[in-house]
Amino acid sequence: MSTRTATPANAAGERSSLLRLYLGRGVLAEVWALVFARAHVDLDAVAITLLVVYPLIDAVSSLIDRRATPEGSERRVTALNGVLSTLAAIAIGVAGAGGAAPVLHVFGVWAVISGAAQVVVGLWRRGPELGRQWPTLISGGLSFLVGIAYNIQAAGDNPSLDVLSVYATGGGVWFILQALSLGWKSRRLRDRTV
Numbered sequence: 001m002s003t004r005t006a007t008p009a010n011a012a013g014e015r016s017s018l019l020r021l022y023l024g025r026g027v028l029a030e031v032w033a034l035v036f037a038r039a040h041v042d043l044d045a046v047a048i049t050l051l052v053v054y055p056l057i058d059a060v061s062s063l064i065d066r067r068a069t070p071e072g073s074e075r076r077v078t079a080l081n082g083v084l085s086t087l088a089a090i091a092i093g094v095a096g097a098g099g100a101a102p103v104l105h106v107f108g109v110w111a112v113i114s115g116a117a118q119v120v121v122g123l124w125r126r127g128p129e130l131g132r133q134w135p136t137l138i139s140g141g142l143s144f145l146v147g148i149a150y151n152i153q154a155a156g157d158n159p160s161l162d163v164l165s166v167y168a169t170g171g172g173v174w175f176i177l178q179a180l181s182l183g184w185k186s187r188r189l190r191d192r193t194v
Contacts, residue, residue, distance in 0.1 A: 015186050017068040022179035025061045029172030032057070037165040043103070047161075048096035051103060052089045054168065055110055059085035074124040081117040084110065101159040108150030111167065115143025135181060139174030143167075 032054055040047040062082030069075040088110035095102035118140030146167060153159050 014068060015182050018065070019179050019182040019186070021061060021064055021068070022175045022182065025057070026172040026175030026177075026179060028057050029168045029175060033165045033168035033172065036168065037162075040161050040164070043096060043100060043161070048093060051096060051107070051161075051164075052093045054164075055085040055088040055092065055114075058082075058114060059089065074121055077117055077120050077124075081114055081121075084113055084117070088114075100161050101154045103161060104150050104154035104159045104163075107164060107167075108147040108154060111143045111147030111150060113147075115140045115145075115147060118143060135174045135178035139171060139178075142170065142174075 032050065036047070036050045036054075039050055059082045062078050062085060066075055066078045066082065069078055088106060091106045092103055092110075095106045119137055120140075122136035122140055146163075150163065153163070
């Protein structure tokens with residue numbers, strides 16, 4: 001996949017937009033993980049609502065990201081990820097009536113697909129304007145692998161939703177690291193032009 005080129009002003013605006021988006025997404029994931037860790041003891045209406053909210057956060061983030069991304073394949077993948085995250089939220093809400101195993105299956109499938117999309121977008125953004133995107137690439141790859149593990153666990157004897165708080169915590173950390181990386185990149189480029 002080729003990296004894209006942009007004018008310095010466009011790249012700076014995109015870096016700034018992505019920095020805010022990644023930081024906000026990371027903080028929301030950490031808050032969600034804390035709340036869900038306490039609320040999911042019973043798979044009741046509160047827990048199911050929180051389960052539905054998590055992919056919706058991703059869907060809204062994808063919409064914001066899409067609006068800030070120039071036309072092209074990257075923008076289409078970002079939009080597709082938003083649609084898939086919305087569908088995952090609906091499917092998780094329906095699966096909640098069946099217990100932990102169906103929820104873990106749906107969450108796992110969504111983690112695989114959204115992780116793959118994150119890797120693709122991270123590869124497109126690996127140019128000099130937006131840094132190397134290692135946190136995004138690692139996070140997407142881990143999401144893909146963890147999603148497979150969730151589906152294996154869901155098919156086992158004792159599926160547990162405890163793992164979802166760990167998933168959200170890890171994802172939040174990687175988003176925050178990507179935001180810090182973009183901030184560092186912006187500062188370095190700004191210092192060079194001064």
